[in-house]
Every structure is written in C-alpha cells, then in structure tokens.
Amino acid sequence: MQGIDRRLIQNFEWPLFTMAVLVAAIGIVNLISASPEQTVTGMPDTALRQLVWLGIGIALMFAMLIPDYRTLERFALPFYGVIVALLVTVLIGGRIVNGSQRWLVLGPLNLQPSELAKLAMILLFARLLARRSASSPVGLRDLIVPGILIAIPAALILKQPDLGTTLVVCIVSASYLVLTRVRVFSFVLLAAFGAAAATAAWVFYLHDYQKERVFTFLNPERDPLGAAYHAIQSQIAVGSGGLFGKGFGQGSQSQLDFLPEQQTDFVFSVLGEEWGFVGVAVVLVLYLGILLRGLMIAHSSKDLFGSYLALGVVALFFWAGVINIGMVIGVLPVVGVPLPMLSYGGSALLTCMAALGLLMNVSMRRYIF
Amino acid sequence: MSRLTSSAPPSDGTVERRLRGVSLLVVSVWMLLLTRLFYLQVVQGDVYKVSAERNSVRTQRVQAPRGAVLDRNFEVLVDSRPAFEVLVVPHETEDVPTTLLRISGLTGRDLDAVRKSYGTPRGRARFQPQRVAHDLDRDALASVELRLWALGGVLTQVSPVRGYRFGPSAAHLLGWLGEVSPEQLREKEFQSYRLGDVIGRGGIERLLDSDLRGRPGGRNLLVDAHGKELDLLSRVEPQPGRNVVLTIDHQLQLAAEAALDREHKQGAVVALDPRTGEVLALASRPAFDPNGFATGVDPEVWRALTSDPHKPLMNRALQGQYPPGSTYKVVTAIGGLEEKLVDPHTQVYCGGSFRLGRRTYRCWKKEGHGAMDLHKALVQSCDVYFYKLGLELGVNRLAYYARALGLGSRTGIELGGEMPGLVPTKEWRKLRDGTTWVEGDTVSVSIGQGANLWTPLQLASAYAAIANGGTRHRTHILKRIEEPDGTIVRTVEPEVVSDVAISAATLARVRAALSGVVNEPHGTGGVMRNLPGGVLAAGKTGTAQVVGMAPGERIDSEDLARQHRDHAWFVTYAPADDPRLVVAVLVEHGGHGGSAAAPVAREVVVRFLELEQGLYAGN
Numbered sequence: 001m002q003g004i005d006r007r008l009i010q011n012f013e014w015p016l017f018t019m020a021v022l023v024a025a026i027g028i029v030n031l032i033s034a035s036p037e038q039t040v041t042g043m044p045d046t047a048l049r050q051l052v053w054l055g056i057g058i059a060l061m062f063a064m065l066i067p068d069y070r071t072l073e074r075f076a077l078p079f080y081g082v083i084v085a086l087l088v089t090v091l092i093g094g095r096i097v098n099g100s101q102r103w104l105v106l107g108p109l110n111l112q113p114s115e116l117a118k119l120a121m122i123l124l125f126a127r128l129l130a131r132r133s134a135s136s137p138v139g140l141r142d143l144i145v146p147g148i149l150i151a152i153p154a155a156l157i158l159k160q161p162d163l164g165t166t167l168v169v170c171i172v173s174a175s176y177l178v179l180t181r182v183r184v185f186s187f188v189l190l191a192a193f194g195a196a197a198a199t200a201a202w203v204f205y206l207h208d209y210q211k212e213r214v215f216t217f218l219n220p221e222r223d224p225l226g227a228a229y230h231a232i233q234s235q236i237a238v239g240s241g242g243l244f245g246k247g248f249g250q251g252s253q254s255q256l257d258f259l260p261e262q263q264t265d266f267v268f269s270v271l272g273e274e275w276g277f278v279g280v281a282v283v284l285v286l287y288l289g290i291l292l293r294g295l296m297i298a299h300s301s302k303d304l305f306g307s308y309l310a311l312g313v314v315a316l317f318f319w320a321g322v323i324n325i326g327m328v329i330g331v332l333p334v335v336g337v338p339l340p341m342l343s344y345g346g347s348a349l350l351t352c353m354a355a356l357g358l359l360m361n362v363s364m365r366r367y368i369f
Numbered sequence: 370m371s372r373l374t375s376s377a378p379p380s381d382g383t384v385e386r387r388l389r390g391v392s393l394l395v396v397s398v399w400m401l402l403l404t405r406l407f408y409l410q411v412v413q414g415d416v417y418k419v420s421a422e423r424n425s426v427r428t429q430r431v432q433a434p435r436g437a438v439l440d441r442n443f444e445v446l447v448d449s450r451p452a453f454e455v456l457v458v459p460h461e462t463e464d465v466p467t468t469l470l471r472i473s474g475l476t477g478r479d480l481d482a483v484r485k486s487y488g489t490p491r492g493r494a495r496f497q498p499q500r501v502a503h504d505l506d507r508d509a510l511a512s513v514e515l516r517l518w519a520l521g522g523v524l525t526q527v528s529p530v531r532g533y534r535f536g537p538s539a540a541h542l543l544g545w546l547g548e549v550s551p552e553q554l555r556e557k558e559f560q561s562y563r564l565g566d567v568i569g570r571g572g573i574e575r576l577l578d579s580d581l582r583g584r585p586g587g588r589n590l591l592v593d594a595h596g597k598e599l600d601l602l603s604r605v606e607p608q609p610g611r612n613v614v615l616t617i618d619h620q621l622q623l624a625a626e627a628a629l630d631r632e633h634k635q636g637a638v639v640a641l642d643p644r645t646g647e648v649l650a651l652a653s654r655p656a657f658d659p660n661g662f663a664t665g666v667d668p669e670v671w672r673a674l675t676s677d678p679h680k681p682l683m684n685r686a687l688q689g690q691y692p693p694g695s696t697y698k699v700v701t702a703i704g705g706l707e708e709k710l711v712d713p714h715t716q717v718y719c720g721g722s723f724r725l726g727r728r729t730y731r732c733w734k735k736e737g738h739g740a741m742d743l744h745k746a747l748v749q750s751c752d753v754y755f756y757k758l759g760l761e762l763g764v765n766r767l768a769y770y771a772r773a774l775g776l777g778s779r780t781g782i783e784l785g786g787e788m789p790g791l792v793p794t795k796e797w798r799k800l801r802d803g804t805t806w807v808e809g810d811t812v813s814v815s816i817g818q819g820a821n822l823w824t825p826l827q828l829a830s831a832y833a834a835i836a837n838g839g840t841r842h843r844t845h846i847l848k849r850i851e852e853p854d855g856t857i858v859r860t861v862e863p864e865v866v867s868d869v870a871i872s873a874a875t876l877a878r879v880r881a882a883l884s885g886v887v888n889e890p891h892g893t894g895g896v897m898r899n900l901p902g903g904v905l906a907a908g909k910t911g912t913a914q915v916v917g918m919a920p921g922e923r924i925d926s927e928d929l930a931r932q933h934r935d936h937a938w939f940v941t942y943a944p945a946d947d948p949r950l951v952v953a954v955l956v957e958h959g960g961h962g963g964s965a966a967a968p969v970a971r972e973v974v975v976r977f978l979e980l981e982q983g984l985y986a987g988n
Contacts, residue, residue, distance in 0.1 A: 207557065232589075239409040239417025273421075277410040281403060288399045295392050311391075318395055322402070329405050 008065070011367060013360040016297075019289045020061075020341070020356050024054050024349075026271075026283060027342040033249050034263045034270040034344075046263055046344050053346040057353030064357025068365060072358075073305050076120075076127040080149070083120040086113035087156040094160075102160050112347035114157045114165045119351055121169055122312030122358075124149060125176045130305035143190065146173070161207060164265075164337035168320055175315040176308070230266070235330045238272035238280075245276030263344040265336050268328045283342070287321055290356075297363040306362040313355045316340070429498070429590060430563060433583030434529050436610030438543060438573055440619040441649075441848060447543055447574075449529035453510040456498035459490045462522030469501060471520060476509045478502045500565065504530050531567075537656040539622050541684035542615075542784060542846065544572025545659035570662070571682070573613060573846075576783055580850050580858070583610035611858060614849040616647035624976035625652040628969040629956075636936075636956040636966075637685035637825040640973055643833035643948045645863035646842025648782065650952075650973065651826075653685040687780075687787040690822040691955060694911030694962065695750045695893075696938050697771075697817025699835060699879050702747055704770040705758045706875040713878060716740050719753035723812070730756055730812050733912075747882035748892045750910060752816050759815020764806060767814060768794045773869050774831040774841075776823055781843035781866065790827050793820035818914050829953035832940045835883070836907075836948035839869040839876055883907035884945040896967040897941055901978045907945040908970070910962035911938030934958040939966035943974050950977050 028051055035044030086104065090113055095103040103110040128146060150173045158166040177190075240246070262270050272280050291314050298310035317340050324339040326332030338345050340352045409417070437448040455472055462468050469487060473480040483501045490499055505513075513525055531546050547570040549562045562568060566585070569575035586607035590600070618640075625638035629652060640650035657674055661667070674682055683689065705711040721737035723730045732738065732752040738745070746754035759767060771777060777792030791797075793814060795806040813819035823831075826844060834841045843864040850858040869876075884907040886894040897906040913936040937959030942948040952970045959965030 207560070235409065236417050236421050238406070239413050240421035241410050242414035242418060243411050272406070272410065277406060277414075280406050280410070284399060284403055284406075288396065291395050291399075292392060295388055295395070299388050311388075314391075314395075318398075322398055325402055329402070329409055331405060 007367070008364050011364045013297075013363040016290065016293050016356065016360055016363065019286050019293070020353075021058075023283065023286050023290070023341045024057075026286075027267075028054065029248070030267060030271050030274075030342060031263060031344055033274055034267055049346070050344055050349065053349045054353075056346075057349050060350060061353045061357035061360070064354055065361050065364065067361075069306060069309060069358060069361040070303065070365075072123060072309075073127050073130070076123040080120045080124045083113060083117045084152055084156070086111075087117065087153055089113075091156060091159055100160050100162060102162055109346065112345070114153075114160065114162055114169075115345075115347035115351040117153045117157065117165075117169055118172060118316055119354060121150070121153070121173045122309065122316065122355070125173055126305055126308035126312055129176055129308050130303070143177075146176075150174070158201065162336065164323070164335045167323065167335060168316070168337055171319045172312065172315045175319070176312070230261075230334055231330050234266050234269040234328050237269040238329055241273040241276040241280075243277050245272075245274050245279055248274055250274060261336075264338055265324065265343065266328055267343045268325055268339050271342070272328070284325075287317070291318055294359055297359055297366070300366050301362050302366055306365070310359055310362050313359045316355055317352075429524075429526065429588045431526075431586040431588060431605075431607050432528060432566075433585050433607035434609045435531060435567075435583065436581040436612045436853070438581075438613045438615065440615055440617045440622075441647075442618065442620075443614070444619050445534060446539060446615070446617075446619060447531065447533050450532045452503070452528060452530040453505040453507070453525055454500050454503040454528040455505065455513055456500050456524050456526065457487060458498050458522040458524070460522070468520055468523060471516070472501055472513065472523065475512045475516065476502045476505055498524060503528060531660075533659045535619070535623070536658045536660060538626055539617065539619070539651070540572075540656045540659050541653045541682075541686070542572050542617070542651050543659065544574035544576075545570050545662040546574055547662060572684075572784060573615070576785060577611075577613055577847075577850070580611040581613065584608035609853045612851045612853065613847065614851065616642075616649065616846050616848045617651065618649045618980065620980055621973060621977055622650040622652060625650045625952075625969070625973050626654070626656075628972040629654045634956045634959060634965075634969070635679060635685075636954065636959065636969075637689060638955075638969060638973060639686050639825045639829040639951075639953045640977070641829045641833050641844060641951045643837040643842075643942060643951045646830070646833070646844045647848070647863070648826075648844055648846045649950070649977075651684075651686045651846065653683070653689075655679050655681040657681045684784070684786065685825065685955065685957075687782060687784060687824050687826045689955065689957075690788050690790055690824055691936050691938075691957075692819065692913040693817040693821055693823045693828065694913040694936070694938050695752075695817055696823075696828060696832075696909045696911035696940050696962075697815075697821060698747055698750065698755050699832075699883070699909065700767060700771045700774065700776075701755045701759050701762065701815045702743055702879055702882070703774075703871055703875055704762045704766055705743065706878060707770065707871060708762060708766060710761050711743055711758060713743055716742055717746070717754045717757055719746075719751050721753075723753045723756045725756075725760070725809060725812060728809060743878070744882045744885060747879070747909075748885040748889050750886075750893050755815045756812045760808060760811055762811075762815070764811045764814055765794050767811070768792045770871070771821070773871060774834055775866070775869075776821075776827055776831055780826050780830040781845070781864075782826060783845060783847050787826070788824055790824055791820060791822040817911060825953045825955045828938070828940050828955075829951050832909075832942060832953065833948075833951045834869050835876055835879060836942040836951055838873065839871055841866040841869055880907060880945070883909055883942075886910070887941070887945075893963045894939070894941070894967055896963065896971050897943075897974070900943065900971075901975060902982060904943055904978055905945045906941050906943035906974060907948075908939060908941030908967070910967060911940070912936070912960070912962050913938060915958065934960050937962045937965035939963070939970045941967075941970045941974060943978070949981075950974065952977075 028047055031047040031050050032044060035046045090101060090104055094101040095105050095110060097103065102112050102114060104113060125146070150170055154166050154170050157169060271283065294310055294314035294317070298307045298314065301307045301310060320337055320340050323332060323335060323337045324343075327334055327337070338348045341349065435449050438446045440446055455476065457465070457468060457472070459465065465487070469483050470480060472478075473483045487499050487501045490497075510525060513523070517523060517525070533540070533543060546567045549559060549564070549566045549568040551564070553559045553568070554562060554564060559568075569578035569581065574581065584607060586605040588604045589602040621640055625640065629636060629638060635654055637654070638650060638652040639648065641648055661670055717740070719732055719738040719741050721732050721735050723732070730752070733750070738749055738751045738753070741749070741751050741754045743754070745751070768777075771792045777790050779787045779789050798804060798806045798810070798820075810819055814821060830841070830844050843866050845861055845864070847861045849860050852858060884905065886892045887897040887906050887908050893910040894908045897908055900906060915933055915935055935958070937956040938954065939962045940951070940953040942951040952973045954966040954970045956965045956969065
C-alpha cells in the first residue's frame with residue numbers, strides 16, 4: 001500500500017484541484033458581497049457558513065481519493081438505495097422552507113438529500129454502462145430499467161417540489177445516452193416518451209407558480225410582478241457591470257436588494273455586476289478548464305467505469321452551469337438550479353467537492369495497472 | 370489490484386469518438402454564454418448602467434375589483450366601492466416622519482394610525498410602497514395629489530373597498546375580509562397572494578374567495594432616484610372577480626332579522642325551501658358589521674368581538690347546538706308508529722306526572738292532559754305520552770329515527786363550520802364517560818331534553834323532510850357563480866341526500882298532527898293561525914332546558930334569571946298541504962317556544978306569503 005500511496009501523491013491531480021479551489025474561493029468572496037447582513041469588519045453569516053462547508057468539502061474531496069474508485073462500483077447500488085430512502089424520509093419528515101420540503105435536519109446542519117442524489121445517479125449509471133458491452137447497440141428495451149431508476153428519485157424530488165434539481169438529475173442521467181449507441185428509432189421513441197412525460201408532469205405535477213414561470217419566460221409581459229421581475233432585475237445587474245464591473249460591494253442592484261435569491265440561484269448576477277465581463281470571463285474559463293480537464297480524464301482512464309464516472313461529473317457541472325447562467329442572463333426560463341461552487345448551499349457544495357474528488361481519483365489512478 | 374485490472378472491458382473507440390464530440394459541444398456552449406455576456410455587459414453595458422443608476426423598476430400591484438354577492442332576486446348584498454389610498458416608498462422618501470405628518474394633515478387621518486400603518490419597513494420592503502392611509506374619498510385624494518410634487522416617494526392609487534350594503538344583515542353568511550396573514554403566505558395554497566392582499570375570512574367571502582377575488586394586475590414603472598415615475602414599462606390589466614348569486618331572499622332575511630331584533634333577541638332563524646333544500650334566510654343574532662373589517666380591522670374592535678360572551682361572530686344557525694325540546698317529539702312519534710308500538714287509537718292517560726322507579730317525571734301541564742292519543746299528544750305536546758312511548762322504544766331506536774331525519778350529521782351547507790349536532794345512544798354514553806345508560810335518560814331524551822343537540826339548520830332540514838313527504842335535500846346557499854360579463858361558471862342544482870326510511874302513512878299522520886298544533890283547539894302553535902290569504906300552517910313548539918334541574922322538577926321559565934332561562938324553539942312549514950317554506954326559529958333564553966319563538970316564525974312566514982303574492986311594492 002505504501003508504494004501505491006507514493007505513486008498517488010506523485011500523480012496528484014494538481015490542475016483540477018487548483019481550478020476547483022480558485023472557483024470556490026471566488027465563490028466565497030462573491031458571497032460576502034451578496035449577503036445582505038453584511039458588516040464592514042466581520043464576515044457575514046452566510047459566507048462564513050459557506051467557508052466552513054468549503055473546509056468540510058475539501059476534506060471530503062481528499063477522503064474521496066483514498067479508496068480506489070473501482071471499489072466504489074460495488075457501492076453504487078446500495079448508495080442509490082440509501083438516497084432513495086433519504087428522499088422518502090424528506091417527504092415525510094423534512095423541513096419546509098418557502099413551501100418546499102427539501103431539508104433533513106441533522107443537529108445544527110440541514111442536509112439536502114436531493115443534492116446527493118446527483119452523485120448517486122452518476123455512480124449508478126457509470127456502473128450500469130461499464131457492465132454492458134459497449135459495442136452492441138442500445139435498444140428501447142435496454143432503457144426500461146435505467147428509465148425506472150431515474151424516475152424514482154426524480155418523482156420524489158419533484159414532489160418536494162424542486163423542479164431544478166429534478167431537471168439536473170434527469171438530464172445528467174440522460175447524458176449517458178449520448179455515450180452509448182442508441183438506435184435512431186429508439187431515440188425518436190424516447191423523445192416522444194419524454195414529451196409525453198413532460199406533458200403529464202405539466203398537467204399533474206407542476207404547481208401553478210412553476211407553470212407561471214414557463215409562461216413568463218415565453219412571454220415576459222405576462223406577469224411583470226413575478227418571475228419576469230427576476231429576469232429583468234438580474235439582466236440589469238449583469239449588464240450594468242460593463243467590462244470591469246462596479247467593484248467589490250459596489251453593485252447597486254445587489255447592494256440595494258433588487259436582486260432576488262442573490263445568494264443562491266442568482267449569485268452569478270452579483271458576480272457580473274461587481275466584476276464585470278472580465279470577472280465573469282475568468283470564472284467561465286475556470287469552469288471550462290474543469291470541464292475539459294474532466295473530459296481528458298475520461299479519455300485517459302484505463303477502464304470504462306472510470307471514464308463514465310468522469311463523464312458524469314462533467315455532465316453535472318456542465319448542465320448546472322448552463323441552466324443557471326442561462327437563466328441569469330435571460331436565455332433560459334427561471335428554474336431553481338444553483339451554480340456549482342458559487343451558490344450558497346452546503347449540500348450542493350459538498351456534492352460538488354465529492355464529485356471533483358471522484359474525478360481526481362480517476363485521474364490519479366490512470367497509470368496504476 | 371490485478372483483480373480489478375482484468376475486469377476492465379476492452380474499449381472499441383465509440384466512447385473516444387463521442388468524447389471528441391462532447392468536448393466540442395462543451396466549448397461551443399461556453400462560447401455562446403460568453404458571447405451573450407459580452408453582448409449584455411460590453412455592447413449593451415451602458416444602457417443597463419443607465420437603467421441601474423437611474424434607479425429601477427418599481428412594481429405596483431393593481432387589485433382586481435372583487436365580485437359582488439347577490440340574493441336570489443339579484444339584489445346586491447355586497448360589492449366594492451371605489452376608494453383611494455396613499456402609499457410611501459421608504460427608500461425614496463428623505464424625511465419619513467415629516468412626510469407622514471404632512472399626509473396625516475392632508476388626509477385628516479390620525480397621525481398615530483398613519484405611523485402604525487407605515488410600520489418599520491426593512492430590507493426589501495424599503496423599496497416597496499407602504500400603505501399609510503386608505504379608504505379615502507375623492508376630496509382627501511385631491512388634497513394629497515395637489516401636493517404630490519413636494520412629497521418625494523409618496524404615491525396614490527385606486528383601491529376599491531368592500532361594501533356590505535346592509536351592514537350587519539346576513540353578516541354571518543356573507544362573511545368578512547381581512548389581510549392575508551404571514552402564516553397563510555407561507556402555504557402553497559396561497560402562492561398567488563402577496564402581503565397586504567385581502568382575503569375572505571368568513572362565510573361566503575372565505576368559501577368563494579378564489580372566485581370573488583379575480584386576478585390582480587400590475588404595472589412595472591421605471592422610477593428615478595426621487596421616486597418620480599419616468600416610464601410605464603409594462604402593464605397587466607386586473608381581471609375582475611366573479612359574481613355570486615345566493616339562494617337567499619334578502620327580503621325574507623330582513624324580516625327574520627327584524628323579528629329577532631325587535632326585542633333584542635339572541636338566536637337564529639333558518640328558512641328553507643323544502644322542495645329543494647335552498648336556504649332562503651339564515652339569520653343569527655347578535656351580529657356585527659363586516660364593513661368595519663373591510664379596510665383592516667382595528668385590533669381593539671376585533672378583540673371586543675372575539676371576547677364578547679355573547680359570541681357575535683358565531684353563526685348560531687349552523688354552529689349553535691341546542692337540545693331540541695319538544696320539537697323532538699316527532700321522532701318519538703315516528704318511532705312509535707313505525708315500530709307499531711302505538712296506533713292512532715292507542716290511549717295513554719296523562720295525570721300530570723309519570724313515575725319511573727323512585728323518580729317522578731312531570732308533564733309541563735301540572736294538572737295533566739287526561740286521556741291522550743298520538744295526535745292529541747303531539748298537538749298539546751303532552752310529555753307523559755312521549756315519556757312512556759320513548760321508554761318502550763329505547764334510546765337506540767329513537768336514535769335510529771332521529772338519524773333517518775338527518776339529525777346528528779351535517780346538512781351539507783357550503784358554509785364552513787357547520788356543527789353535526791348530537792344523537793345519543795347507549796354506546797355513545799359508554800364511550801364518552803364510561804357510565805351506563807339508564808332508563809331515566811331515555812325518558813328525558815324522548816321529549817327532547819338530555820343529551821340531544823341540534824342546530825337550527827338541522828331542525829329546519831329535518832322538518833323539511835317531513836313536510837315534503839320524506840326527501841332529504843342537501844341544504845345549500847349557493848345558486849350560481851357568474852363571470853362579470855354574465856357567463857355562468859357554475860350552477861348549483863338541488864341534491865337529494867336520501868329518501869327517509871319512514872313510511873308515507875306515518876309521515877302523513879305526523880303532518881296531520883303538526884297541522885293540529887297550529888289549527889286545533891289547545892294546540893301550542895296557535896300564534897300561526899290567520900295567515901294572509903287563508904293559508905294554513907303546521908308546526909311544533911319546543912322549550913329546551915338550560916339548567917340541569919333535578920328530575921321531575923319544573924320551574925316556570927319566566928321566573929328565572931335570563932341566562933338560566935330555557936331556549937325557545939319553533940319550527941313551522943306552510944302551506945300545510947303543499948309546503949313551500951320551512952322556518953326554524955331558536956331564541957336563546959327566550960322561555961316558551963310558543964310565546965317567544967313562534968311570533969318570530971310568524972313574521973317570516975307572513976313576509977314570505979306577502980312576497981309570494983306580490984303584495985309588497987319594492988323596498
């Protein structure tokens with residue numbers, strides 16, 4: 001084991017680690033500015049709490065490096081089971097905030113199992129795909145079981161209700177389809193099924209306020225009071241940042257409380273307003289760096305499970321980033337998806353750090369054979 | 370480690386090929402995001418900078434006019450009248466105390482009230498208009514508007530105020546409004562409400578809130594740093610609420626209330642159409658004036674109302690539960706006939722009292738009624754006859770027939786808070802306090818004293834079933850809901866709950882006796898004679914004991930202090946041979962049914978016949 005440890009340390013995944021820590025640090029600084037209870041001397045409560053979460057997150061990230069990722073394959077199913085159980089528990093006894101039942105109270109901490117569900121889906125699908133031969137084309141029948149495996153946690157999360165996380169869980173899982181040989185016919189049928197499911201969800205599952213958001217996106221004039229207000233205000237914030245931004249703590253939109261959910265879903269607009277295009281570009285480039293590095297790791301992994309694991313993590317960061325930033329800059333409807341590493345939220349940050357830990361794990365063991 | 374190595378399946382290149390595609394996709398999406406950001410921040414940056422600096426979008430909610438409530442003849446009972454309000458945006462007001470002082474002076478409103486209404490807005494609320502004075506007329510509005518230029522951050526807007534045209538009339542069933550509470554706002558059900566919105570808090574206003582309130586609109590205004598409106602960015606028109614038509618006949622309602630109010634009586638009147646279950650009048654006294662609540666109720670007024678021992682907010686017609694007194698005797702009579710324990714000729718001797726074991730149960734007529742058959746016993750309300758019959762039936766068979774008439778369960782009226790009443794059985798007693806039911810309890814129950822509890826609405830509904838030949842209708846008060854343009858959204862049809870499991874012959878005998886109560890010599894309901902147009906009525910008196918007296922003891926009610934006096938009941942229907950109206954009256958602590966409640970019922974019936982014959986000309 002000693003030998004393996006030394007080789008592991010030699011192969012430490014520095015690029016990914018550096019980029020991740022940089023993004024997280026920018027996230028903390030941005031949160032200090034985004035917190036309304038800001039004080040001149042001390043740290044605001046939310047940023048401080050996020051810093052503690054980041055500490056735990058980095059520890060978790062390193063913990064994720066210790067076991068060989070291939071041994072994790074065995075835990076994919078049990079972990080999935082535990083997450084489903086937690087999601088059921090949340091619906092029964094979870095804490096309700098703003099009408100959504102998303103949190104489990106564990107002493108001083110609130111755990112959001114739907115965040116961990118993203119991780120569970122990645123592990124599960126990496127395992128499922130790695131076990132089947134990559135050469136045989138995928139028919140519809142092969143998709144029934146994965147479909148059910150997605151549907152269970154998705155339905156539970158939608159029930160909370162948390163449309164954003166449901167969307168991410170589904171899209172990340174579905175992204176694996178891209179990597180398999182799906183027959184064109186199956187793909188068409190699947191799309192039809194997806195459309196039917198979306199319609200059913202629309203009719204039976206979505207709340208009026210969620211439907212309202214979609215309508216508002218399609219026609220912003222419809223409700224100037226609700227979601228369109230968010231979109232207008234966040235675009236004004238980002239746009240008024242200009243090339244160099246207004247400076248830390250100087251954003252009138254963020255500081256005057258015009259921005260909705262500015263610590264969580266709309267945290268990116270604070271960044272845009274105070275750091276301008278330059279600041280936003282730096283963060284986007286770091287993000288892109290993480291994504292491309294992840295793809296490289298997927299490419300160089302010596303086994304399929306490692307590849308799929310890495311791809312899942314990339315899909316998670318990619319979709320959450322696109323949906324969130326797209327919403328903030330007005331090209332996608334308002335859906336509550338946090339921005340990885342930047343939005344306030346302990347469970348989300350832990351999930352991100354754990355996922356990055358997995359990615360590093362795969363990277364560091366690519367030579368060990 | 371070698372174990373794991375060997376398990377890795379060979380790759381055929383599919384994944385690698387797709388990886389290249391995925392990388393390309395990721396990079397292009399990121400380029401798109403960056404392009405959009407470049408457009409927003411660099412190309413359009415100055416435009417957004419201007420709108421952010423000049424200050425921002427102020428959102429004003431425009432309330433929809435709330436729908437009207439009308440009676441069955443389309444008389445307007447509740448609608449909204451135009452009024453105005455003054456608001457202050459904290460963030461845009463330099464000197465709040467002075468501004469509030471000026472507004473108080475200009476509107477003539479108490480400064481403390483203005484300050485209280487303004488509150489202590491913090492955080493987000495500092496950017497939203499705070500209402501400081503409401504329900505202003507045009508003159509007060511004009512004096513504020515003339516000086517608006519000097520008052521930064523002050524705005525005015527139209528805000529209709531709910532008007533209950535007849536004040537306390539029908540107040541319990543119409544309900545009242547209040548501001549939506551922070552607790553409600555946290556619930557999903559109230560997602561579409563905002564802080565400061567009004568919401569129905571009782572009666573029809575609450576039941577049909579979602580129909581009545583309509584859909585608020587809004588205006589997005591671009592305002593500068595001084596709160597001056599620069600531009601109207603967008604506007605959504607409010608959708609007015611729907612109108613509600615009730616089954617109530619307001620003229621009849623007024624007659625019922627006037628009759629109760631004449632001697633400051635406390636109680637309830639229910640008038641039903643026995644053919645459909647429609648509620649024609651539903652009065653409860655004491656009452657309150659919901660107009661006082663429409664613009665935000667004064668906490669002290671509210672406290673006075675909720676702590677008043679006479680409970681003016683309680684709708685006695687469906688929430689008050691009282692022992693039925695002798696109105697119960699129809700149940701005992703029906704049970705006796707149906708179980709064939711008596712026939713119309715069975716004679717029972719009433720000597721003024723009845724002995725059971727060591728106890729003596731008195732008839733209300735001390736000297737006794739002499740020989741009684743069923744018909745006479747009902748007409749003269751002889752207690753001894755029903756003591757004996759009830760004892761033969763037993764409490765559980767009595768309960769069976771009471772339930773058959775719908776007693777002990779809700780009549781199904783749409784209004785919230787209807788009480789189910791209570792029909793006691795041996796098992797109920799056992800469950801409630803573990804004691805055994807004794808025959809003496811049955812004796813009390815058989816004349817409507819003891820554990821039985823009915824609401825006035827239940828009594829009316831039960832007698833409606835007797836009057837119409839055995840059909841129980843769900844009582845209802847809602848006739849129709851219409852869009853503002855008159856399109857009908859929903860019509861409520863009469864609904865049969867059940868056909869009462871009592872033979873037609875038995876019901877006919879009971880009806881003959883109830884007619885005798887009014888029209889025969891010695892009948893206790895003689896007050897109902899000589900109705901307009903020669904119409905004959907039928908009915909039954911009742912007197913419900915309030916104080917638990919020693920068995921057999923009877924005190925003349927008129928001698929007691931008011932709060933210990935008996936409740937007076939009277940239930941009637943007319944015309945006796947083809948009933949179109951059932952009226953149940955309860956007068957709390959009124960004493961005898963025949964003298965306290967029957968005159969009230971008479972006024973309602975007379976008014977009904979007058980209205981039916983078109984004898985009145987307008988209001």
